[in-house]
Amino acid sequence: SRLLIISLPFERIPSVDAAGVSIRISQVLVLIGVWFFCLLVLKKDQKILSLKIKSVNYFLFWFLVFAIPSFFYVTNERRFLTTMIATLLVFLATFIISQFEKNPFARIKELSISILVASVFGAYQFAGDMIGLPISLTGLRESYTKAVFGIPRIQGTALEPLYFAGMLFLPIIAALVFTATKKRLILPIKNLPGWLTNNTIVFIFLTLISLGTNSKAALVILGLIVMVLLLFLMMKLQIGQLVKKISWLLGLVVFGGLGVVLYIPNIREALGLIIYFFWLTIIGQAPSAVERLAFIDTFNQILPDFIVTGIGSGQFGPRAIEYIPFLKANNNITAIVNNVYLEIWLEFGLISAVIFIVMLCYVIIKNLRHILHQKDWYIDKTVAQIILVFSLIAYCLQWLTFSPIFIMPIFIILGLLESIDNN
Numbered sequence: 001s002r003l004l005i006i007s008l009p010f011e012r013i014p015s016v017d018a019a020g021v022s023i024r025i026s027q028v029l030v031l032i033g034v035w036f037f038c039l040l041v042l043k044k045d046q047k048i049l050s051l052k053i054k055s056v057n058y059f060l061f062w063f064l065v066f067a068i069p070s071f072f073y074v075t076n077e078r079r080f081l082t083t084m085i086a087t088l089l090v091f092l093a094t095f096i097i098s099q100f101e102k103n104p105f106a107r108i109k110e111l112s113i114s115i116l117v118a119s120v121f122g123a124y125q126f127a128g129d130m131i132g133l134p135i136s137l138t139g140l141r142e143s144y145t146k147a148v149f150g151i152p153r154i155q156g157t158a159l160e161p162l163y164f165a166g167m168l169f170l171p172i173i174a175a176l177v178f179t180a181t182k183k184r185l186i187l188p189i190k191n192l193p194g195w196l197t198n199n200t201i202v203f204i205f206l207t208l209i210s211l212g213t214n215s216k217a218a219l220v221i222l223g224l225i226v227m228v229l230l231l232f233l234m235m236k237l238q239i240g241q242l243v244k245k246i247s248w249l250l251g252l253v254v255f256g257g258l259g260v261v262l263y264i265p266n267i268r269e270a271l272g273l274i275i276y277f278f279w280l281t282i283i284g285q286a287p288s289a290v291e292r293l294a295f296i297d298t299f300n301q302i303l304p305d306f307i308v309t310g311i312g313s314g315q316f317g318p319r320a321i322e323y324i325p326f327l328k329a330n331n332n333i334t335a336i337v338n339n340v341y342l343e344i345w346l347e348f349g350l351i352s353a354v355i356f357i358v359m360l361c362y363v364i365i366k367n368l369r370h371i372l373h374q375k376d377w378y379i380d381k382t383v384a385q386i387i388l389v390f391s392l393i394a395y396c397l398q399w400l401t402f403s404p405i406f407i408m409p410i411f412i413i414l415g416l417l418e419s420i421d422n423n
Contacts, residue, residue, distance in 0.1 A: 001100045004029040004093060005107045005416065008409045009118040009167050013139055013157040021082055026408045030089050033096040054098040056418045059359035060091045066355060067348040070310030076318035079333055083314030086406035093408060097415025104416050105380040108387055112171040112185055116202065119209045122156035122164065126212050129153075154212035165218035166398050167409055168210045170391040172222065175203035176229060177387050180239045181378050204249065217401040225394045232386075236377045292338045292401075298323045299337050303346055310349030314404075340403040356405075360396055364389060367417060381420060388417040 007025045016023045040048040074080045101107060121139070128138040129145055129152035138145075144161055146152045158164035171185075178185045179199040186198050210222060230246075233239050298320045302311065311319060317333040327335055337343035345353035367389045374382050395410045 001033065001097050002107065002110075004033065004097060005101070005412055006110050006114045008111055008412050009115045009164075010157050011163065011408070012155075012159045013121075024408070026093065026412070027086075027089050030093050030096065034092055037096070051099055054418045056098055056359060056363060056414065057095050059355055059362070060094065063348070063352045063355045063359070064091070066351040067310065067313075069308075070306075070312045070347060070349050070352075073306060073309060074312035074315055076315065076333055079314040079318055080312050083404065083406065087313060090406045090408050090411040094411045094415040094418070097412060098418035101416060101419035104388065104419050105384040107416060108170070108174055108384050109185060112174050112202070115167055115171045116186070116206070118157045118164075119168070119206055122154040122209050122212065125156070126152045126154050149214075151214065152212070153214045154209055156209075156213075161213040162215040162218060162398075162402055163407070163409075165210055165213040165215035165222075166395055166407075168206050168213075169218075169222065169225070169394040170387065170413065172203060172206045172210065173225070173229060173390050173394070174387045175199045175206065176226065176242070177233070177383055179203070179245075180233050180237050180242050181383050183383065200245065200249070218398055221394055221397045225390055225397075229390050232390075233377075235372075294324055295320065295335060295337050296339070296342070299342055299346055306346065306349075308350050310345070310347050310352070313347050315347055316343060336403045338402055340399040340405055343403040344405055360392075363414065363417060364393060364396070367420075385417070385420050388413055388420075392417060
């Protein structure tokens with residue numbers, strides 16, 4: 001469980017490609033965990049047999065049961081098996097962590113450090129792509145390089161920049177909450193000025209890395225979540241100094257950024273491209289926006305015949321090629337709806353989609369209610385709960401703009417949140 005949590009950022013790097021699929025550290029750890037669990041059940045271990053199953057796992061079980069009718073409409077068996085196995089693995093990750101993790105507060109600190117290490121690699125990627133290093137040295141996918149976008153984009157150890165931007169939600173939120181509750185996220189650094197703490201350094205660095213991903217939806221969601229989180233913390237914490245510090249840092253970043261933009265032509269050009277692409281996305285004319293709209297339109301064309309049953313896991317791509325010429329030309333069956341809730345509805349059926357949304361709402365509302373009823377927000381358990389619930393909310397919002405369901409980091413956070421004992 002501990003290793004599985006720490007492995008969260010290591011999605012594409014390191015991984016192994018075999019039989020047309022990418023095998024990741026987290027997936028191997030899940031299989032090892034399931035192996036040991038099955039051995040303990042077979043030997044009738046009393047601790048295992050007396051486990052009280054967490055509610056989230058019942059939701060995931062019934063999700064799969066009500067998805068069975070969709071299996072009869074599968075048109076591409078290979079794609080179905082690949083995506084279904086990936087979905088089962090992320091569900092099992094939530095099961096392992098929710099049932100066996102005993103110290104979520106410590107795991108949040110370790111996970112933040114793990115993502116921090118991946119972010120240092122991301123900073124190297126940005127600098128390397130800026131000066132023209134080949135992808136064999138930067139570890140970037142060719143489709144996310146400066147040569148394609150006109151600007152460097154940080155991908156880190158994730159499959160895509162938007163996935164890495166999502167991974168950064170948790171440590172950025174953790175840095176804020178740790179500062180508000182006067183706790184230390186990483187080891188102290190000596191001889192720092194009073195306004196600059198280790199938490200502040202982590203917050204500034206990871207925010208800059210998030211900006212470097214140029215994932216527009218994630219950046220908007222991050223800004224929104226930070227503002228809501230600060231208002232939430234004001235209910236029971238004295239965070240006047242934190243708000244002043246953030247305001248001061250924002251002012252410093254803005255003035256420092258203006259100086260950099262004015263005196264470094266390459267940065268000025270890159271910023272202009274970012275703003276230009278952001279505007280094109282808003283008006284629906286960016287290449288990515290056009291593609292997303294095409295996928296949503298195809299979803300609307302396929303759904304009417306399968307509203308209740310669904311078409312089977314991973315089957316949007318195989319069916320979408322009949323509606324979208326550029327997919328058919330490349331025989332690309334891996335297309336996704338780019339909205340997980342719509343994709344679940346289409347692929348797993350209406351009842352499973354409702355179960356999934358109810359599960360997320362149940363977990364978030366249950367934990368928010370418990371936090372609000374907790375008098376002391378400075379204790380480790382409550383600090384962990386605040387970080388995890390706001391990280392999950394951020395991911396749920398980002399999930400409106402991407403898919404598929406089998407995103408391991410989200411299910412690791414879900415498992416961590418459910419591992420907290422609220423009795």
